[in-house]
Amino acid sequence: MALALHIDPDQLIQTLQDRPALSHKHHIHTRNAISSITPYSSRYSSQQEISKFKIPQDGAPADAVHQMLKDELDLDGRPNLNLASFVGTYMEREAEALMIENLSKNMSDADEYPAMMAIHARCISILSHLWGVQKGETAIGSATTGSSEAIHLGGLAMKRRWQEKRDAEGKDKSKPNIIMGSNAQVALEKFARYFEVEARILDVSEKSHYRLDPELVKKNIDENTIGIFVILGSTYTGHYEPVGEISKILDEFEKKTGIDIPIHVDAASGGFIAPFTHAQVGGPKWNFQLPRVKSINTSGHKFGLVYAGVGWIIWRDQSYLPKHLVFELHYLGGTEESYTLNFSRPGAQIIAQYYNLIHLGFNGFREIMENCLTNARLLSKAIEASGWYVCISDIHRKKGEHNFKGTKAAVFSAEDETSANYNAGLPVVAFRLSDEFKKSFPHVKQESVSTLMRVKQYIIPNYPLPPTAQATEILRVVVRESMSLDLLDRLITDLFAVTQQLMTTDAVDLAAFQPGGSNTVEKEHSITGSDHKHKNKAHKPIHRGVC
Numbered sequence: 001m002a003l004a005l006h007i008d009p010d011q012l013i014q015t016l017q018d019r020p021a022l023s024h025k026h027h028i029h030t031r032n033a034i035s036s037i038t039p040y041s042s043r044y045s046s047q048q049e050i051s052k053f054k055i056p057q058d059g060a061p062a063d064a065v066h067q068m069l070k071d072e073l074d075l076d077g078r079p080n081l082n083l084a085s086f087v088g089t090y091m092e093r094e095a096e097a098l099m100i101e102n103l104s105k106n107m108s109d110a111d112e113y114p115a116m117m118a119i120h121a122r123c124i125s126i127l128s129h130l131w132g133v134q135k136g137e138t139a140i141g142s143a144t145t146g147s148s149e150a151i152h153l154g155g156l157a158m159k160r161r162w163q164e165k166r167d168a169e170g171k172d173k174s175k176p177n178i179i180m181g182s183n184a185q186v187a188l189e190k191f192a193r194y195f196e197v198e199a200r201i202l203d204v205s206e207k208s209h210y211r212l213d214p215e216l217v218k219k220n221i222d223e224n225t226i227g228i229f230v231i232l233g234s235t236y237t238g239h240y241e242p243v244g245e246i247s248k249i250l251d252e253f254e255k256k257t258g259i260d261i262p263i264h265v266d267a268a269s270g271g272f273i274a275p276f277t278h279a280q281v282g283g284p285k286w287n288f289q290l291p292r293v294k295s296i297n298t299s300g301h302k303f304g305l306v307y308a309g310v311g312w313i314i315w316r317d318q319s320y321l322p323k324h325l326v327f328e329l330h331y332l333g334g335t336e337e338s339y340t341l342n343f344s345r346p347g348a349q350i351i352a353q354y355y356n357l358i359h360l361g362f363n364g365f366r367e368i369m370e371n372c373l374t375n376a377r378l379l380s381k382a383i384e385a386s387g388w389y390v391c392i393s394d395i396h397r398k399k400g401e402h403n404f405k406g407t408k409a410a411v412f413s414a415e416d417e418t419s420a421n422y423n424a425g426l427p428v429v430a431f432r433l434s435d436e437f438k439k440s441f442p443h444v445k446q447e448s449v450s451t452l453m454r455v456k457q458y459i460i461p462n463y464p465l466p467p468t469a470q471a472t473e474i475l476r477v478v479v480r481e482s483m484s485l486d487l488l489d490r491l492i493t494d495l496f497a498v499t500q501q502l503m504t505t506d507a508v509d510l511a512a513f514q515p516g517g518s519n520t521v522e523k524e525h526s527i528t529g530s531d532h533k534h535k536n537k538a539h540k541p542i543h544r545g546v547c
Helices: 009-017 020-030 062-073 093-101 114-130 147-169 186-194 214-220 243-257 348-385 435-440 446-455 485-503
Strands: 140-144 177-181 198-202 225-231 263-266 293-299 311-315 327-331 334-338 389-391 428-433 462-464 473-478
Touching (some): 093 348, 114 311, 114 348, 140 147, 140 348, 147 186, 147 225, 147 263, 147 293, 147 311, 177 186, 186 198, 198 214, 225 243, 243 263, 348 389, 348 485, 428 446, 446 473, 446 485
Parallel strands (some): 177 225, 263 293
Antiparallel strands (some): 140 311, 327 334, 462 473
């Protein structure tokens, strides 16, 4: 008998479960049962699978369903070891308790939950002052479901202001464009595509530190440029883009042409890091202290230390939020203004954000962010000292130094140093195999490091840098609050052990162990993306930023 080349496990299990002779003995008496002695004695234990794609006719005991789903979710990775993500995975018990107590509150019901809305307004005020709102300005903003929504709102405001100005001048408004680097997270390009704005995606390079290149900005702005997306913390390498330098370029352009081009700062991660760290952004101002910066967004669920589900968008003054985008609603007995893309959204995260701001205070946030950067520097120095890896990120290098100087270069830390002694950036470690390593062990694939670390439960992505730099693949670790020194020690030990294992092994094809190698029914019913090897063949490629 010939061996099958493909087996559908769901169909096979269904076939083996079809036992007509036994149906009268077992199924008739149990199929409608809604009680059980233990969660594992329900019909879902051995007689039936949990329905995957259609609602079942009959229900099942709560404890049984809870246990079955819990067991299936055990197959997920451990959130704290997901070193690919910027999203926080830890909150204090008191914050969690507040969230649970307020899970049912809806941000759209402002008239019903005035205390929660007051807390929302306080968060807006705290963030606007943290970001340097100027005297005489009335900052305005809102919580969002995340930075993606916030970025779209910031972009829409720039587009509408540009359109209104073109209308007033009697000029054509059919060809708006927006500037961003090719390192931009996908949300920025989504804005351009969804809201019909030409995305001028500028190449990044080693020379520009893999971030938006000011020289290319000069060459690509014109009267149809609605604004510049400047990123305070690239998802690829953690570098801050030079907001101050780009602001000066736009000031000079306005002097020559009279054209006023605004900046929106995408501070999804950096908005909760730069204000607190001693390094700040390493140089010129980046926030509302620069008149050119009209709006800023951030993710509360990243370094705002809240669980997933909250972002923030703030305009420096209410005059920069076009009235055309504001809706007056008469809903549930009250009148309110709405200028978000989503209507109903959870309020618990807003309460948790306020808890963090009040509980930690400025000094508490500073200590956490400095700790993250300290641990990221230690990880960077350790892996470079091995000689096996080189870092693309540079927060561990002395301020103004950006290139690797070899394993013999001084890597020791001073006792009283802070982030101000080093290059500013996110606590991100982006690294690759060194040239010497590749020469000595040509059979070792960098992707294999990611795969074998996954076996040890760490999720460390391996992916190419943006177009024009995509020949270089990087491994990346995001050092969050929950990365303790003890866990960091374990990570370094395991990374070195995996690397040594690959060095002492003959050439082995690890393709069978790569994530995504197997297919499931769920995957066939879901939306799938393109392999990174083919992503730049699209007419307008979407660049994958792991965030």
